[in-house]
Amino acid sequence: MATNNARMVILGGGTAGWMTAAALAKKFSGMPLSLRLIESEELGTVGVGESTIPHIRHFNQFLGIDEADFVRATKATFKLGIQFRNWGELGEEYIHPFGSVGFDINGVEFQHFWVSAYQSGNAASFDDYSVAAAAIKKNRFAYPQSDDTGWRGSYNYAFHFDAALYASYLRRYAEDRSVVRLEGKVKHTECDPVTGNICSLHLESGEVVEADFFVDCTGFRALLINGSLGAEFESWAHWLPCDRALAMPSTKVVGLSPYTRATAHSAGWCWQIPLQHRVGNGCVYASEFMQDDLAYQHLLSQLEGAALLEEPRKFRFVAGMRQQQWRKNCVAIGLSGGFLEPLESTSIYLIQVGIKALLDLFSPRADQQLLQHEFNARVTAEYVRIRDFIIMHYAETRRDDSAFWRYCQTMSLPDSLVQRQNIFQQVGHVDHLQYGVYAAVCIGQGVIPQHFDPRVGGYSEATVAGYLARMRNEIAQLVDEMPSAELFINHLLNNEEHS
Numbered sequence: 001m002a003t004n005n006a007r008m009v010i011l012g013g014g015t016a017g018w019m020t021a022a023a024l025a026k027k028f029s030g031m032p033l034s035l036r037l038i039e040s041e042e043l044g045t046v047g048v049g050e051s052t053i054p055h056i057r058h059f060n061q062f063l064g065i066d067e068a069d070f071v072r073a074t075k076a077t078f079k080l081g082i083q084f085r086n087w088g089e090l091g092e093e094y095i096h097p098f099g100s101v102g103f104d105i106n107g108v109e110f111q112h113f114w115v116s117a118y119q120s121g122n123a124a125s126f127d128d129y130s131v132a133a134a135a136i137k138k139n140r141f142a143y144p145q146s147d148d149t150g151w152r153g154s155y156n157y158a159f160h161f162d163a164a165l166y167a168s169y170l171r172r173y174a175e176d177r178s179v180v181r182l183e184g185k186v187k188h189t190e191c192d193p194v195t196g197n198i199c200s201l202h203l204e205s206g207e208v209v210e211a212d213f214f215v216d217c218t219g220f221r222a223l224l225i226n227g228s229l230g231a232e233f234e235s236w237a238h239w240l241p242c243d244r245a246l247a248m249p250s251t252k253v254v255g256l257s258p259y260t261r262a263t264a265h266s267a268g269w270c271w272q273i274p275l276q277h278r279v280g281n282g283c284v285y286a287s288e289f290m291q292d293d294l295a296y297q298h299l300l301s302q303l304e305g306a307a308l309l310e311e312p313r314k315f316r317f318v319a320g321m322r323q324q325q326w327r328k329n330c331v332a333i334g335l336s337g338g339f340l341e342p343l344e345s346t347s348i349y350l351i352q353v354g355i356k357a358l359l360d361l362f363s364p365r366a367d368q369q370l371l372q373h374e375f376n377a378r379v380t381a382e383y384v385r386i387r388d389f390i391i392m393h394y395a396e397t398r399r400d401d402s403a404f405w406r407y408c409q410t411m412s413l414p415d416s417l418v419q420r421q422n423i424f425q426q427v428g429h430v431d432h433l434q435y436g437v438y439a440a441v442c443i444g445q446g447v448i449p450q451h452f453d454p455r456v457g458g459y460s461e462a463t464v465a466g467y468l469a470r471m472r473n474e475i476a477q478l479v480d481e482m483p484s485a486e487l488f489i490n491h492l493l494n495n496e497e498h499s
């Protein structure tokens, strides 16, 4: 490897900082790369970010983390998807399940059969053909079997975890692999007057930390990528007007649910995230359409347990990203690079996207312009794809009970989203990257494709209805065999304790 005693500094010890440190330590273990991480206990971390998507498992697997150990250490619970309430219309709900919905039949994607059955009045709700959704509706959980080509291998899962515990867990992992942690607050940075590269960070203690390469994980502060290097932020607030959130943990309630709940209100939505020891609750809202005190009322009204703080934690943000998340000798990972509201729990996934690109491309002797270009293109593509997906939840609503929802219904949309939506509405086609997910959310919001794959026309109505009925029965049988999510996790933890 050509790192040649490279010195890298990660500034920030939140989820992004410690995930980056752990992944770099894993990949470059034993190589001539010195890794240091600076964080400030006084400044603390954003302290939220507890719901994930299944990609987190790939990250943990890459690190070689034992899952039961991780679940115990981070007070994690299993997540099979997201339940959306009041999005298409007040009183409606649907599930974005992890994994596939239905099965392809003779090479034709399931949603085409479902549309055909729907048109002839023979279809149950789309998510009824998913194992994950059926398990969610019964609060059940069991591990999928990835080598099973039937229903047992058709679903997927992620975690809810305590963000602070996850960062501590990864800190131990990284420190065990030679990452050096420095405590302190960076006061200012020094850049090379010729190249513009960052050369050193000056801590309040007077200590000066030099490095060849920096990773900015300073969260919303974006101290290096923006403060030192001036990478501009592109706002997407006109498409995603929610700009505030309140968070309030509450006591655990009986009966663990294996899903995140996202309940829309008149100017945004509220989340509920069940952990082993508490429930995370939050209210995301657009300040242009809702006063803070009303948002607080919404938040309190959804608590099922007792509030654990006197006052909610408050957040302000703007949806958007820095087009240049790698600039000069610095890469931004996490909130320093951009922010998309947590409606689809994608921020930690975007951290992974940045880390993966960095691991693939980091090479101090190669053409840095080339690497930067590739990194920025990859990260931007993922941000844009997820941005469009999140906007779609707001745009595809029939709610007109508030100024906020009327705005969402009529706002202009990114061309990329318009194109994708038109294709789905016309012919039910979904690109393979979003297969399953996209159809579940679109149909859940009430967007039913007008036409289906012509090959479905070769099957009689009764045959299609029979296929669908059989799928539902098989799924129901499988879910009936699963233990409750609560029992499953207790069993896992107890076995671990006794092993």
Ligand SMILES: Cc1cc2nc3c(=O)[nH]c(=O)nc-3n(C[C@H](O)[C@H](O)[C@H](O)COP(=O)(O)OP(=O)(O)OC[C@H]3O[C@@H](n4cnc5c(N)ncnc54)[C@H](O)[C@@H]3O)c2cc1C
Pocket (backbone or CB within 6 Å): 011, 012, 013, 014, 015, 016, 017, 038, 039, 040, 041, 043, 044, 045, 046, 047, 048, 049, 050, 051, 052, 163, 184, 185, 186, 187, 217, 218, 219, 220, 221, 223, 245, 246, 247, 282, 315, 317, 333, 334, 335, 336, 342, 345, 346, 347, 348, 349, 351
């Ligand atoms: C309301 C809300 C809800 C969210 N929910 C989810 C969710 O459900 N799922 C999800 O995937 N994501 C979610 N996110 C996003 C998620 O919280 C973040 O992506 C994740 O926590 C990463 O944050 P970070 O590490 O970039 O920043 P932070 O946690 O803010 O960490 C920044 C670090 O930089 C350090 N630092 C800053 N300045 C200095 C300095 N001058 N000197 C030294 N150290 C410094 C701080 O001390 C800290 O250690 C949510 C975000 C918000 C705002």
